Amino acid sequence: MPTLRELQTRVLGAVLDGEDAAELIRAGGLTPSSERLEVYANNARINFTESLRLGYPVLLRLVGEAYFDQCARAYRMQCPSRSGDLHSAGAAFAAYLGELHTGGEHRYLADVAHLEWLCQESLMAAEHGRLDLARLAEVAPARYESLRFKLHPAARLFASDYPAREIWEANLATETEPPLIDLAKGGERLLLMRRGGRLEFHRLSPGEHAFLESLAAHAAFAAAVETGAAAADAAAAFDAAAVLRRFVAAEAIVDFS
Amino acid sequence: MPAHAGIGLRAQHHLEVLSESPKVAWFEAHSENYFAAGGARVQILDRIRERYPLSLHGVGLSLGSTDPLDAEHLANLRRAVERFEPQLVSEHLSWSSVGGRFANDLLPLPYTDEALRHVSARIAAVQDALGRQILIENVSSYLQFADSAMPEWEFLTAVAAHSGCGLLLDLNNIYVAAHNHRFDALEYLHAIPRGAVQEFHLAGHSRVRHGALELLIDTHSTAVCEAVWELYRAALRRFGAVPTLIEWDSQIPPLAELVAEADKANALEAQLHAHAA
Numbered sequence: 001m002p003t004l005r006e007l008q009t010r011v012l013g014a015v016l017d018g019e020d021a022a023e024l025i026r027a028g029g030l031t032p033s034s035e036r037l038e039v040y041a042n043n044a045r046i047n048f049t050e051s052l053r054l055g056y057p058v059l060l061r062l063v064g065e066a067y068f069d070q071c072a073r074a075y076r077m078q079c080p081s082r083s084g085d086l087h088s089a090g091a092a093f094a095a096y097l098g099e100l101h102t103g104g105e106h107r108y109l110a111d112v113a114h115l116e117w118l119c120q121e122s123l124m125a126a127e128h129g130r131l132d133l134a135r136l137a138e139v140a141p142a143r144y145e146s147l148r149f150k151l152h153p154a155a156r157l158f159a160s161d162y163p164a165r166e167i168w169e170a171n172l173a174t175e176t177e178p179p180l181i182d183l184a185k186g187g188e189r190l191l192l193m194r195r196g197g198r199l200e201f202h203r204l205s206p207g208e209h210a211f212l213e214s215l216a217a218h219a220a221f222a223a224a225v226e227t228g229a230a231a232a233d234a235a236a237a238f239d240a241a242a243v244l245r246r247f248v249a250a251e252a253i254v255d256f257s
Numbered sequence: 258m259p260a261h262a263g264i265g266l267r268a269q270h271h272l273e274v275l276s277e278s279p280k281v282a283w284f285e286a287h288s289e290n291y292f293a294a295g296g297a298r299v300q301i302l303d304r305i306r307e308r309y310p311l312s313l314h315g316v317g318l319s320l321g322s323t324d325p326l327d328a329e330h331l332a333n334l335r336r337a338v339e340r341f342e343p344q345l346v347s348e349h350l351s352w353s354s355v356g357g358r359f360a361n362d363l364l365p366l367p368y369t370d371e372a373l374r375h376v377s378a379r380i381a382a383v384q385d386a387l388g389r390q391i392l393i394e395n396v397s398s399y400l401q402f403a404d405s406a407m408p409e410w411e412f413l414t415a416v417a418a419h420s421g422c423g424l425l426l427d428l429n430n431i432y433v434a435a436h437n438h439r440f441d442a443l444e445y446l447h448a449i450p451r452g453a454v455q456e457f458h459l460a461g462h463s464r465v466r467h468g469a470l471e472l473l474i475d476t477h478s479t480a481v482c483e484a485v486w487e488l489y490r491a492a493l494r495r496f497g498a499v500p501t502l503i504e505w506d507s508q509i510p511p512l513a514e515l516v517a518e519a520d521k522a523n524a525l526e527a528q529l530h531a532h533a534a
Contacts, residue, residue, distance in 0.1 A: 001404050004371050005323040008355040015360045026401045028438060029470045036400035039465075039472065044360040051361075081359040084317025084330050085289045089361075124293035153294070197297035 015040045016080060048076050051086035052093060055120055058171045059097075059113045061178075071097065090117065108162035108183055115164050118156040122194045125154035128254045136256065145222035149215050149244075150255040154194035157204075157213055160187040165201060193252055202250060207232030208243055215253070258283060258310050258344040258456075260498040261526070262519035265314075265505060270512045271301045279516050282523075283310035283344070285502050289317050291341070292333040302341060312345035312456070312502070313337060318383065319359070320393075321352030321366045321376045331386055338387055345456060345500065347392035347425045348383070350376065350413060367402035368412040377419035384421065392455055393417070394425040397433040397462070397475030409434065410448040417453045424449065426496075427458035428488045429481070429504075433473040442488055446495055454496045459489060459522060460504040478507040481518060486525065493529050501526070 002010070007024060014021035014037045025033040049072045053060050060068045075096045081089045094117055098110035139147065158164075163185055170178040189209040191202040204212070211228030219227065221240075229238040247253045263283035266274070268290070273279075286302060291313075293299050305311070318330060338346055351363035366372040384391055395413055407415075417424050426449065435442040461479030465472050481489075481503070489501075503518040 001369075004367065004369070004375055005355070007367055007402065007404075008323055008352060011364065012355045012358060012360060015362075015364070016358060024402055024404070026403050028401060033400070035467050036472075039399040039467075039474065040360060040362050040364060043362040047361045081361050082357055084319050084327060084353060084359055084361065085292060085333070086317070086361050087289065087292070123296045124298070125296065126294035127296075154296070194296065197300065 011037070015044055045073070045076075047086060048072065048081060048089060052090045055087070055090040056093065056113055056116050058116055058168050059109065061171050061174065062109065062112065062167070071100070074100075093117070105183075108160070108164060108167065111160035111162055111164040111187075112167050115158055115160070115168050118158055118192055119168075119199055122154045122156050122192050122199060123197075125152075125194065128152050128154075130251055131248050131254050131256070133248075139256075145220065147221045147256045148218055149221060149224075149253050150257070151212065151216050152193065152252055152254045154192075155212075155216075155252045156192040157209060157216060158190040158192060159209060162187050164188075165190060191247075191250070191252055193250060195251065200250075202252070205232065207238045208246075211238070211240075211243055212247065212252070258312065258500045260500055262501045262503060262522035263310075263312070264503045264515040264519050266302075266305065267506060267509050268298070269509060270515075271298075271305070273512050274305055275301065277512070278308060279512060281309070281516055281519050283312065283500065285312040285314050285345075285504075286341075287506075288313045288315040288334055288337055288346075291337050294336075299340070306341050306343075311341055311343040312347065312500070313341065313343040314394075315346075315348045316363070317353070317359075317361070318348050319352050319354045320348055320379050320383070321350065321364075321372065322354045323352075323375065324354055324357065326379060326382060331383065335387055338389070345392060346387065346389065347394055347456065348380075349394050349396050350416060351396045363396040365396060365398040365400065365402070365409075366412070368405040368407045368409060370406070373412060373415055373419065377416050380416065380420035380422050390421065390423055392423040392425040393420075394427050394458065395430050395434075396427075397430040397437075397473075399437055399472055399474070401438055408440070408445075408448075410445045414449060414453070417450075423455040424453045425456040425458060426454050426492065427460070427504075428492055429458065429460040429462055429485050430475060432482075432485050432488055433462050433475050436473045443491060446488070446491055449496075451496055454492075454499055457489065457492060457496075457499055457501040458504050459485060459501060459518075461485075476507055477504050480505075480514075481521075486521075489522065490525060490529065493526055498526050498530065 010021040013019035022034040027033040052072045079092045094113035101107050189204040193200040207228040210231035211224050214224035214227040225240040232238040259282040261282035264281050266284040266286045349363050353360045431442050431445050459481045460477045463474045463476040501522050
C-alpha cells in the first residue's frame with residue numbers, strides 16, 4: 001500500500017500531467033478508472049482558466065475566448081498554480097504573453113495584460129493614510145538626502161511603448177464596439193493609484209517615472225533624484241521639490257524613514 | 258448563527274445586498290475572495306457583516322495534503338477571521354496540492370488510518386492557529402481509492418472526534434457521492450453523530466455521461482433538486498434545525514431566486530418543526 005504522500009504525488013501527476021494512476025482507483029463501473037481521474041483533471045483546467053478569465057477580462061475581450069484559453073493552457077504548463085488561492089495564479093501571465101509575442105505585432109497584448117494585473121493588485125492592496133507633513137517638517141534639512149520615502153501600498157508604476165491604457169479603457173465596456181486605436185501613436189508612463197475605492201491614472205514624465213521607481217526600490221531621496229534627473233528630458237530640468245509635492249498631494253508618497 | 262437558511266455571497270450581488278437588505282438569516286462568503294489587504298471588496302463585506310451573521314468558507318487550505326500547511330494562506334485566513342469576526346469558519350475534508358503544485362479542486366482522501374491521523378492533526382493545527390473551532394465539510398467525489406479501509410461517514414466521524422472540529426454536512430455532496438459510488442445516502446446520514454453537525458449545505462449538481470456510467474458532478478450551477486430536498490428533510494429529522502446554506506456559485510441567478518431557495522428551506526424546517534410539535 002502506498003503512503004499518503006506517494007498516493008498524492010501519483011494522483012496529482014495524473015490530474016495535472018496526465019500520468020497513469022489508474023491502479024490506485026476503484027473502477028466502480030467505469031473502464032478504465034482513469035476516467036474518474038479525468039473529471040478532476042478537467043475541473044483543474046477549468047478552474048485555472050476561469051481564474052485567468054476573471055483576472056484579465058479586457059485581454060479576453062481583445063483576443064477572444066479560443067485564443068485566450070489556448071494561451072491559458074500553455075501558460076499553465078509553464079506556471080502551474082502554486083497556491084490554494086487561485087487569485088494569484090495569473091501573476092506571471094502578462095510576462096508569459098510578452099515572451100510569446102516578442103517582437104511581433106501583438107506585443108501590445110502583454111502590456112495591456114500587465115496593466116490589467118496592476119489594476120487588480122491596486123484594487124486589493126492595503127489602505128494607508130496620508131503622509132504626516134508635520135513629522136516631515138521636523139526633519140533636519142541635513143537629513144533630507146538620506147530619507148527613504150515609501151509609496152502607497154496601492155501605487156503601481158507602468159510603462160509601455162503602446163497606448164495600453166487607452167486600449168484597456170476602450171475595451172472595459174462589453175456592450176459597445178471598441179474604437180480603432182492606432183498602435184503607432186506611442187506609449188506612456190503611468191502611476192496607478194486607488195482613491196475612494198476607484199483607480200486613478202497619473203501620466204508621468206520619464207524623469208518622474210524613474211524617480212518613483214527608484215523610491216519603490218527603497219532608494220534614498222538623493223539617489224532617487226539623481227536617477228530621475230538622469231532620465232528626464234534634456235530640455236526640462238527635474239524639479240525634485242515640485243515632483244515630491246505632486247506625489248504627496250496625490251497620496252502616492254505616504255511615509256518616510 | 259441562526260438555525261435558518263442563509264445564502265452564498267457573490268460579488269455580483271454585493272451592491273444589491275447593501276441596497277435591498279434581503280430577508281435571509283445569514284451569508285456565507287468564500288474566504289479566499291476576501292483575502293485582500295484593503296480596497297472596496299473587503300470594505301463591502303465589512304458593511305454586510307454589520308447587518309448579517311457571516312460564515313467564512315474556505316476552498317483552498319488543502320487540509321489533507323502531505324505538504325506543510327501553507328503559512329501565507331493560513332495567515333490570510335487568520336486576518337480575514339480577525340477582520341470579519343464570522344460566526345462560523347469552515348473548510349473541506351480534501352486535499353489539492355503536493356510538491357507545491359495545486360490542482361485547485363477538492364480531491365478526496367483515501368480513507369485509511371494514516372490519512373485519518375494526518376488530516377486530524379492538520380485540522381487541530383489550523384484550529385490552534387485561528388484560536389477557534391472550524392467545521393469540516395464532506396466533499397463530492399468522483400473516485401474512491403482502492404486502499405480505503407472504511408466508508409467516508411466513518412472517516413468523517415473519526416476526524417471530528419480526533420480533531421475536535423464540527424461538521425458541515427453538504428447534503429448535495431452526499432447525494433452526488435452516493436450516486437457515483439453506489440451507496441445509500443440515508444445510511445451516511447444515520448452514521449453521523451447527532452451533536453457533531455453545525456451546518457448543512459444545499460446545492461445543485463449536473464449529470465455527465467462517462468462511457469457506460471452517468472456521473473453526478475457538483476457544479477453549484479442549478480437549483481437544489483427534489484431528491485436533495487428529500488435528503489434535507491431526513492437530515493432535519495435526524496439533526497434538528499441547523500444553519501443551512503443555499504450554495505449556487507456558477508451560472509449565478511438573480512439574488513431573488515437565491516432568497517426564494519432559502520425561503521423554501523426555511524418553510525421545510527418550519528413544517529417539520531410544527532409536525533414534531
